[in-house]
Amino acid sequence: MPPPPPITNTIRRLRFDHGEMTQQELADRIGMTRQTVAAIEQNKYSPSLEAAFRIAEVFGVEIGQVFQWKAENKSA
Amino acid sequence: MTMRERVAWISVVTTIVIFGYYFGSVWSDFSSRALDGDELFWRFIKCFAVAIIIMLPASLIGAYLGGEKFDPPLDEMDRLIEARANRVGLAVLEVAIVGVVLMSKWVTDIARADFAVDPAGATAVMLVNLVLFVTASAALLREILTIIQYRRLA
Numbered sequence: 001m002p003p004p005p006p007i008t009n010t011i012r013r014l015r016f017d018h019g020e021m022t023q024q025e026l027a028d029r030i031g032m033t034r035q036t037v038a039a040i041e042q043n044k045y046s047p048s049l050e051a052a053f054r055i056a057e058v059f060g061v062e063i064g065q066v067f068q069w070k071a072e073n074k075s076a
Numbered sequence: 077m078t079m080r081e082r083v084a085w086i087s088v089v090t091t092i093v094i095f096g097y098y099f100g101s102v103w104s105d106f107s108s109r110a111l112d113g114d115e116l117f118w119r120f121i122k123c124f125a126v127a128i129i130i131m132l133p134a135s136l137i138g139a140y141l142g143g144e145k146f147d148p149p150l151d152e153m154d155r156l157i158e159a160r161a162n163r164v165g166l167a168v169l170e171v172a173i174v175g176v177v178l179m180s181k182w183v184t185d186i187a188r189a190d191f192a193v194d195p196a197g198a199t200a201v202m203l204v205n206l207v208l209f210v211t212a213s214a215a216l217l218r219e220i221l222t223i224i225q226y227r228r229l230a
């Protein structure tokens with residue numbers, strides 16, 4: 001199993017800000033299972049670009065507000 | 077627990093119990109040098125039927141209790157998990173089939189030595205059951221890998 005990518009997300013906060021939306025509600029709106037949403041939220045699974053855009057669309061924000069790249073810049 | 081994982085658990089338990097019994101009985105027959113192809117064929121068919129009879133209602137009950145569809149569409153994580161499990165299962169099956177082919181010489185020697193009445197028939201019965209065994213083992217491994225991935229990811 002590859003290590004999780006250096007990506008963080010704010011899905012938990014965004015769900016809270018959208019009337020305590022449940023993982024199941026979010027899952028239904030993006031056509032996924034609740035378990036997949038939970039895995040994405042806990043940073044155990046990296047979603048596809050399409051799924052990431054769908055999640056951002058549900059919350060009405062830019063994709064960068066949902067997912068953030070946290071890799072250290074080794075070339076510097 | 078997703079429906080996919082539930083089905084994988086049902087499949088693993090059923091396979092271990094039913095086909096564990098079947099291959100145990102084949103090994104017992106082989107050990108006592110009393111392989112009967114006809115009897116083994118019907119024993120396999122009965123075990124296969126019992127496995128289906130257990131798995132189908134168990135999956136339906138699992139879907140009902142979990143409030144999910146019996147065969148929900150796969151999402152991208154389900155597909156990834158399935159692809160990884162299939163890849164490993166297929167690789168193991170390929171290697172195991174080659175192993176069975178290589179073992180065929182040893183199987184033929186045993187058949188000639190211990191099943192003198194019908195060595196060709198005994199060879200066929202042993203090889204068929206070896207192929208069945210590696211196929212069932214690869215399928216079992218695939219389901220176990222599916223469960224492990226769901227446990228780690230979901």
